[in-house]
Amino acid sequence: MTFTTVPRPLDLAHLFPGLAAHARTATRLHPRPGVPSITGSHVGGPLLWPADEPWPRCARPHRVEQRQLLPHEQAARLGRRPDLMGMVEKYPGFFGIHRDEAGTHVITHVNRPAPEPSPLLPVAQLRAQDVPDLPLPPGMGMLQVLWCPHVHPEDRDQYGPAVQLRWRSAAGITEPLASAPAPTVVPDEMFHPRPCVLHPEQVVEYPWWQELPEQLGSQVRAFDDSREFGQPSYYAVSQARGWKAGGYANWGSSDRLPMTCDGCSREMALVLSMTKSESFGGTWRTEQETHLEPSWTDPRWRDADRPTGVSVGWDDALRVFACLSCPGTPFRLNSQ
Ligand SMILES: [Zn+2]
Numbered sequence: 001m002t003f004t005t006v007p008r009p010l011d012l013a014h015l016f017p018g019l020a021a022h023a024r025t026a027t028r029l030h031p032r033p034g035v036p037s038i039t040g041s042h043v044g045g046p047l048l049w050p051a052d053e054p055w056p057r058c059a060r061p062h063r064v065e066q067r068q069l070l071p072h073e074q075a076a077r078l079g080r081r082p083d084l085m086g087m088v089e090k091y092p093g094f095f096g097i098h099r100d101e102a103g104t105h106v107i108t109h110v111n112r113p114a115p116e117p118s119p120l121l122p123v124a125q126l127r128a129q130d131v132p133d134l135p136l137p138p139g140m141g142m143l144q145v146l147w148c149p150h151v152h153p154e155d156r157d158q159y160g161p162a163v164q165l166r167w168r169s170a171a172g173i174t175e176p177l178a179s180a181p182a183p184t185v186v187p188d189e190m191f192h193p194r195p196c197v198l199h200p201e202q203v204v205e206y207p208w209w210q211e212l213p214e215q216l217g218s219q220v221r222a223f224d225d226s227r228e229f230g231q232p233s234y235y236a237v238s239q240a241r242g243w244k245a246g247g248y249a250n251w252g253s254s255d256r257l258p259m260t261c262d263g264c265s266r267e268m269a270l271v272l273s274m275t276k277s278e279s280f281g282g283t284w285r286t287e288q289e290t291h292l293e294p295s296w297t298d299p300r301w302r303d304a305d306r307p308t309g310v311s312v313g314w315d316d317a318l319r320v321f322a323c324l325s326c327p328g329t330p331f332r333l334n335s336q
């Protein structure tokens with residue numbers, strides 16, 4: 001199926017003279033549950049991997065969730081509103097209480113060293129011929145993304161999975177690995193992508209207001225400040241939401257941060273944006289799915305809005321920025 005984004009509710013290039021010069025395309029990936037092939041572009045499917053190349057593994061400590069079922073008497077003593085400080089003292093790493101038909105559970109988060117290095121999970125495979133806006137280093141034709149599907153307590157400024165990238169040449173791989181090794185540590189459910197096939201679509205984007213020349217940026221900001229609640233804004237329609245390659249970054253959870261390369265001091269390119277929701281409350285839904293009403297009980301809506309099942313970033317997004325000219329293609333992550 002071909003997916004097309006619903007028409008933009010504002011003609012930004014017409015509203016802001018001079019903005020058209022800053023237009024750039026991004027490729028919305030439109031992942032949807034399916035059966036990916038090892039040679040194609042996809043999320044959560046098998047990677048075309050050279051049989052003689054070691055599969056990356058993670059040996060770092062992970063934050064894991066533990067549930068402890070309390071004896072009935074102890075649970076009864078807790079009451080409906082347990083003393084928080086007391087719980088933190090009694091249960092190191094106390095995170096919360098969960099009650100279900102089995103009883104009352106105390107949830108703790110503990111940092112646990114890996115019993116053995118655990119293989120990373122395949123997250124995405126993107127080929128240049130399928131994803132026109134995919135930034136690539138010279139001579140490369142494919143990007144593979146993997147991650148260790150856990151929170152790593154050592155990463156103080158990066159909440160979420162530990163990402164690794166592999167850039168492959170367009171020439172292809174003659175002897176691929178038959179199947180990826182399975183993780184030896186059970187993946188965090190929110191970092192375990194469902195297998196999805198892609199339906200790429202190019203869309204036009206404009207920069208975050210702080211990336212525009214000062215006067216134009218101020219105009220855009222003043223326009224958004226004047227909008228009533230519920231009216232379309234520059235903020236909502238200038239950068240595509242959902243999984244996408246290339247384009248501009250939205251900095252809605254922080255002000256714009258410089259993503260510069262330590263090697264050459266130049267600004268890195270936004271390579272890939274990975275998000276929980278595809279439609280951003282409807283602004284970025286597709287024409288083919290407008291008949292679906294938001295509903296957690298409707299699997300068709302879940303497939304359209306939360307197709308990959310992953311939940312990344314502080315709020316909704318994890319982005320990969322890379323320097324395409326420095327040796328080794330250094331990259332940085334940013335959470336929003
Ligand atoms: Zn790990």
Ligand SMILES: [Zn+2]
Pocket residue numbers: 261262263264265266323324325326
């Ligand atoms: Zn660089």
